[in-house]
Amino acid sequence: MKHGMKNRYEFFELSKIRRRLVLVVILSIFVALFSRAFYVQVIKKDYYQFEGFKSSNKKIDLPAYRGKIYDRQGKVLAASAPVNSITVYLPVLNEERAKKGKNKKILKVKLLKLAKLLKMNFSDLDKKLKRKKRGEIVLKRQLDPKTASKVMALNIKGITSKKTYKRYYPNDIFSAHAVGLATADGVGKEGIEKFMNTKLAGKGGSKKVIWDSKERTVGGLGEVVVPVDGKDIHLTIDSRLQEKMYGSLKKAVDKHEAKSGSAILIDSRTGEVIAMSNFPSYDPNNLTKNQTKFVKNKALIDVYEPGSTLKPISISLALEKNLINERMKFDTKDGKRRIGGRTITDHHPHGVMTVAQIVQKSSNVGTTMIFDNVKPSDLWGIYHNFGFGSKTGIEFPGERKGVHKSYESWKEIDFYTRTYGYGINGSLAQIVRAYTPFANEGELMPLTMIKSDEPVIGKKVLSKMTSNRMLKILEGVISPDGTAHQAIIPGYRVAGKTGTARGYDGGYDGTHMASFVGIAPASNPKFIMAVMIHAPTKGGIYGGVMAAPVFKEVVTEALKLYSIPQDGLTSPHNGNIANKVL
Amino acid sequence: MKLNLILFCTLIIFSLAKVNAHHQYRQSYLLLEQEKKLTVELKDEKTKLQIEESSKSGNARIKQVSKKQLGMKLPNKFQKRVISR
Numbered sequence: 265m266k267h268g269m270k271n272r273y274e275f276f277e278l279s280k281i282r283r284r285l286v287l288v289v290i291l292s293i294f295v296a297l298f299s300r301a302f303y304v305q306v307i308k309k310d311y312y313q314f315e316g317f318k319s320s321n322k323k324i325d326l327p328a329y330r331g332k333i334y335d336r337q338g339k340v341l342a343a344s345a346p347v348n349s350i351t352v353y354l355p356v357l358n359e360e361r362a363k364k365g366k367n368k369k370i371l372k373v374k375l376l377k378l379a380k381l382l383k384m385n386f387s388d389l390d391k392k393l394k395r396k397k398r399g400e401i402v403l404k405r406q407l408d409p410k411t412a413s414k415v416m417a418l419n420i421k422g423i424t425s426k427k428t429y430k431r432y433y434p435n436d437i438f439s440a441h442a443v444g445l446a447t448a449d450g451v452g453k454e455g456i457e458k459f460m461n462t463k464l465a466g467k468g469g470s471k472k473v474i475w476d477s478k479e480r481t482v483g484g485l486g487e488v489v490v491p492v493d494g495k496d497i498h499l500t501i502d503s504r505l506q507e508k509m510y511g512s513l514k515k516a517v518d519k520h521e522a523k524s525g526s527a528i529l530i531d532s533r534t535g536e537v538i539a540m541s542n543f544p545s546y547d548p549n550n551l552t553k554n555q556t557k558f559v560k561n562k563a564l565i566d567v568y569e570p571g572s573t574l575k576p577i578s579i580s581l582a583l584e585k586n587l588i589n590e591r592m593k594f595d596t597k598d599g600k601r602r603i604g605g606r607t608i609t610d611h612h613p614h615g616v617m618t619v620a621q622i623v624q625k626s627s628n629v630g631t632t633m634i635f636d637n638v639k640p641s642d643l644w645g646i647y648h649n650f651g652f653g654s655k656t657g658i659e660f661p662g663e664r665k666g667v668h669k670s671y672e673s674w675k676e677i678d679f680y681t682r683t684y685g686y687g688i689n690g691s692l693a694q695i696v697r698a699y700t701p702f703a704n705e706g707e708l709m710p711l712t713m714i715k716s717d718e719p720v721i722g723k724k725v726l727s728k729m730t731s732n733r734m735l736k737i738l739e740g741v742i743s744p745d746g747t748a749h750q751a752i753i754p755g756y757r758v759a760g761k762t763g764t765a766r767g768y769d770g771g772y773d774g775t776h777m778a779s780f781v782g783i784a785p786a787s788n789p790k791f792i793m794a795v796m797i798h799a800p801t802k803g804g805i806y807g808g809v810m811a812a813p814v815f816k817e818v819v820t821e822a823l824k825l826y827s828i829p830q831d832g833l834t835s836p837h838n839g840n841i842a843n844k845v846l
Numbered sequence: 847m848k849l850n851l852i853l854f855c856t857l858i859i860f861s862l863a864k865v866n867a868h869h870q871y872r873q874s875y876l877l878l879e880q881e882k883k884l885t886v887e888l889k890d891e892k893t894k895l896q897i898e899e900s901s902k903s904g905n906a907r908i909k910q911v912s913k914k915q916l917g918m919k920l921p922n923k924f925q926k927r928v929i930s931r
Contacts, residue, residue: 329889332893332896339899339900339903340893340896340897340899340900341900343893343896343897344893345890345893345894345897346890346894432897434897434898434900434901434904435900435901435904436901438904476872480876480879481875481876481879482872482873482875482876483871483872483875484875503900503904504905507904507905507906508905511906
């Protein structure tokens with residue numbers, strides 16, 4: 265080694281200043297790192313732990329599915345199906361829109377396509393997107409999933425699609441009053457949807473999960489609240505007859521230019537409501553403002569004076585007490601009778617009539633004569649036993665019990681007017697139920713809309729003999745000589761009673777309520793149907809003309825659908841009818 | 847020294863096994879979630895089909911289709927024959 269040459273160590277050796285400088289730099293780096301570590305792990309520990317947890321852990325809501333509503337044939341009447349809400353996160357989208365060049369043009373084309381898919385004007389969409397509001401806005405609710413996936417395929421930054429559920433009613437307007445209505449949030453608002461809301465709704469749950477960078481769930485954190493789905497409900501309603509009933513009511517209301525119409529068809533043996541409809545109705549899938557006044561189920565909520573449809577009940581009392589028999593005669597003279605300073609009249613004078621004819625011709629005067637030896641408490645009692653003044657127990661919100669005042673407050677005229685159905689009021693449901701004893705050997709059946717396998721227990725309100733005798737009398741009403749020959753169903757024996765009462769709205773309002781209650785087949789009752797046409801203005805006011813044809817149309821279809829054997833053969837050529845033959 | 851080496855190797859193996867098990871768990875959980883999602887989708891699809899079936903099997907529609915598409919009509923009274931018992 266030459267003298268003066270630096271060896272290897274000497275060559276790499278730094279000057280003292282440099283050494284110190286390097287040391288300071290390294291130390292500074294360590295201090296900086298240590299400070300940052302101290303800041304993150306000690307000072308901002310909670311914040312970073314929270315943020316980290318938030319980005320990798322998420323609480324997911326687990327929705328409870330609202331139960332479906334089925335008819336008695338297993339057809340869906342109400343069900344929740346998925347729809348999507350399209351939302352936009354404005355800061356992200358606006359950032360994209362602010363970009364210039366080719367991307368801006370592409371985005372505009374995409375937004376045009378978006379407007380088309382959402383069925384919006386581009387200018388309206390543009391206005392929405394230019395709002396000053398920060399954050400997320402909903403562009404469209406309840407969009408069908410197919411369109412929503414097309415929207416997402418546009419791949420516009422900031423646009424997201426959220427799955428929600430919408431309640432669908434496939435039977436539309438036909439079963440609206442029977443099934444009811446639920447809000448967009450899945451809360452029952454009307455009808456069965458409201459009454460059975462707790463059972464239908466179920467209970468939502470949630471769970472905490474771990475997300476990966478692709479926002480996929482890769483693990484659970486154990487905190488799970490299991491959702492409980494709502495229970496399905498099977499109704500006693502037959503959607504086929506709902507359609508028929510609605511159509512028949514509409515036809516009658518339109519033909520007679522009436523205000524409205526209601527009808528209920530029940531199974532006479534079980535009290536199951538097979539069809540219940542009102543016209544006008546509403547579309548539960550798309551309820552408009554104009555339709556909100558038709559949401560009320562008049563068949564259950566509105567009460568009215570039944571009029572002559574109550575005569576079979578009151579006269580049953582006299583039959584039960586052996587005060588009269590079917591052949592006993594009463595002289596109604598000129599069809600007028602003066603009681604307590606008021607005159608009771610018949611629509612037509614009939615002179616001398618048997619009890620059966622009094623019912624057949626619906627004589628008010630004759631009915632009052634039957635009751636000359638009956639105590640008011642007994643009359644009050646039979647109406648009470650037949651369910652007037654109390655609810656039917658049907659599973660429906662808002663049902664009214666009507667007015668059935670105590671006999672102690674009655675004057676003489678009040679007693680007599682009640683014998684033919686005035687001074688007392690009830691809903692159509694109460695009236696149809698009050699006819700169940702005539703079809704069930706004297707047993708009053710409870711009404712129900714929920715299908716059940718439990719045996720139905722009725723309440724004995726009349727003897728078997730009296731109910732059968734009254735049923736036979738009621739067959740006479742559905743004959744060419746009776747008030748309801750328009751309810752004759754070829755091939756079947758039918759029993760029933762018409763009613764024409766004055767409309768009441770705080771006072772008698774000058775309108776009429778034309779009604780009819782029928783039982784078919786009278787030989788072995790299966791169906792009872794009550795029809796009420798409110799305020800007809802064309803073609804008459806009588807129940808036999810207004811309401812009986814609705815009964816005939818619906819019950820003919822019901823007898824056919826349920827394969828009820830005929831009572832007697834009919835010929836389409838000579839028009840023989842069972843009521844005439846048997 | 848030898849024992850330490852064995853223990854160290856065992857530790858490494860078990861550590862890797864734990865990481866693998868965790869990975870397997872995540873993969874399985876991911877699959878489970880996908881299956882659950884599919885179940886929900888199928889359930890929704892079933893509901894949609896039920897709704898469609900219900901709305902398309904109404905009497906009014908059947909009558910309309912039978913009249914318009916199939917050309918069916920009700921017999922008049924002269925086309926009916928009464929079969930006596």
